[in-house]
Amino acid sequence: MLQHHKATEAEKRLLCTWKYDGEYALYDMPSYEEMQARQFGLANPRMYVETFFDGPTLVGFCNLFDDGDEVFFGIGVNPQCCGQGCGTEMTEVMYALSQKLFPGKPLYLEVRTWNRRAIRCYQKAGFTIDGDVIHQKTNDGEGAFYRMLRRCPLYKYGKTEAAGP
Structure with a gap:
């Protein structure tokens, strides 16, 4: 079972040093520092960021951003992990946390269509593909x-329904 807590500034700096292959x-x-200067990503003051550990090893992070009727969900796993x-467990923990922070709001994310590993992780955690492929500009x-x-x-058709007896 992974341990987790709200990310510290030092942990956010460390996350930005991770480099992925291929x-x-x-x-x-x-x-x-760039994120802080532009107040985006991990430095966005409206972004909630949680870090996850396996013993002393920082294995990943997740973020939540209240986007009106839904909550945007992001995740990053240590390249060595x-x-x-780990991603499935982290996603489950963050879903539960999102329901405490943003009751009744569904989570959404965007994932590259070629990233089958991530898509399987999200599907295991209860996410489904919502609509057609989206083409968008990136860096x-x-x-x-x-x-x-x-x-x-209890979320259905754009509103939270009252729980029945």
């Missing part, structure tokens, strides 16, 4: 993404 290198983040099942050119959604048990 096609995953596009997930490398800019420096934390990818493919070891690395145009990318194709799936929007995935995890609804709340």
Whole structure:
């Protein structure tokens, strides 16, 4: 079972140093100083960031951003820990936390269509593909993404329904 807590500034700086291999290198983040200067990503004051540990090892982070009727969900796994099942556990923990912080709001994310490993992780955690492929500009050119959604048990048709007897 992974341990977790709200991310510290030092942990956010460390997360920005992670480097991924091959096609995953596009997930490398800019420096934390750049994020702070532009107040985006991990330095966005409206972004809630949680870090996850296996003993002393920082295995990943997740973030939540209240986006009106839904909550945007992001996740990053330490390059040395990818493919070891940490993402599914982290996603489950963050879903439960999102329901405490943003009751009744579903989570959504965007994932590159070629990232089958991440898509399987999200599906195991209850996300489903929501709609058609989205093509959007990124820092690395145009990318194709799936929007995935995890609804709340009582969330239906754009509103929270009262629980029945």
